[in-house]
Amino acid sequence: MYKAIGYAAQTATAPLAPMAFNRRSPRPDDVAIEVLYCGVCHSDIHLARNEWGMSVYPLMPGHEIVGKVTEVGEKVTKHKVGDLVGVGCMVDSCRHCEACAANLEQYCLEGPTLTYASPDRVDGSITMGGYSSSIVVSEHFVVRIPEKLDPATAAPILCAGITTYSPLKHYGVKAGDKVGILGMGGLGHMGIKFAKALGAEVTLFTRSASKAEEARRQGADHVIVSTDAEQMEAASGRFDFLLDTIPVQHDLNPYLQTLRFDGIHILVGLVEPIEPAIHAGNLVMNRRVLAGSLIGGIEETQEVLDFCAEHNISCDIEMLDIKNINEAYSRMIAGDVKYRFVIDMATLEA
Incomplete structure (x- = not known):
């Protein structure tokens, strides 16, 4: 198990606040990642406040994650320790239905496992997102961040x-x-x-x-x-x-x-x-x-990252100290951000 810390909502009306929790040890096909940056999406607010009626608490948002690989499972072949990688809106799917076979995991006929507030397909635990120090994800759902991309501005590409x-x-x-x-x-x-x-x-x-x-x-x-x-x-x-x-x-x-x-x-x-x-x-x-249209599959998510590197495209961001996350939510609702907040996770322990 990994000791981790992050910011989570304990109820639909509570502000996000620090929380200590455990991440699983990597399974054979898992990649453990130190989170460096995490974008803030408007859906984070909807789910933190249970505005869609599907939230599970405690709820730790964050599905625009960029970080560095710290450990890999014995069957991992696509990533190695030290690689700069990303995790988007999904961390698993059934992997065998018609949609998954077509690299459209977002339309998994059994429903994809979301990066947070979703039951893990193996042990049933509730997934915790990227407003945290680390995350452990199956390598199939981990993408490579091209060297030409700035890691912070690359984070929102994984959703927006x-x-x-x-x-x-x-x-x-x-x-x-x-x-x-x-x-x-x-x-x-x-x-x-x-x-x-x-x-x-x-x-x-x-x-x-x-x-x-x-x-x-x-x-x-x-x-x-x-x-x-x-x-x-x-x-x-x-x-x-x-x-x-x-x-x-x-x-x-x-x-x-x-x-x-x-x-x-x-x-x-x-x-x-x-x-x-x-x-x-x-x-x-x-x-x-x-x-x-709903996000994109993992293959296409890698494609858009490579496209952005080729065409020098990045997301316009405002860097955020995680201690100001609740204020950032208020500003997002008011439309006061151009155009995406990205949390510098170095501020988590500062």
Whole structure:
């Protein structure tokens, strides 16, 4: 067993606070990792506060993990002590269903084992995430961090990055396509960078005209203020793809009307009922598609890391002392971060 420390919520209403706990000794296929950096995702807040009704306490968040290998099991072949590695949103799956066989572990038909607040498939213990000094994970779910990437800015690629990269690749975004990005938070700013690197003409949809300059700095070619009826009307039938990163309920109908025939609107931010209702005519009359996408498999997560290294893409981050995690949650809810907090785990014991 490993003695570990981290920050956890004891109840849905309690702030995150230090907690000592035990990590398992590595199984034959396990990699033990000293956590160096961990990104802070909005889903961490949802789960810490049981806003999705599925939380188990104590709950230790964190699924954008970068660290150094400290020990490997006897059957491990992909990683060695000293390697810089990453762990994303999953730490296991059934490994034998149709989805897993297709390297789509996120859609495991038996359900993937999440990096935290999820029962371990072997011993039934509840997984604890990356807001901690260490983690032990099966090597299949550990990815290599390319040397060209800064370890801290690489951490959010393991969630925010793969969440936006995967649908762009799956739906075949290519050079010359017109892609609209809805929202410019942690997901949206990465979507802009990926779509641009794939050769698309990129437009940000935002409610705030003040974000225009920042959007262009991130790589957007155009900006449409979605509250401006004239701008939305002028965009009618223009786009091949919309990547929708908005995490709260919003009216999809005006955006659907900006798609050309056969255009695809991809949801990656919303996991709640769609409200107001979609007018079916916005789909039927132009053979438009409304789709969804969830993170990516392990193979594709390695692919996006390599893609980022090749194209010099990183996530814009603000480094965080873990002692300020509760304040960071409040700032995230208020939209006061550009664009992702990353915890420097050296502050855990400072």
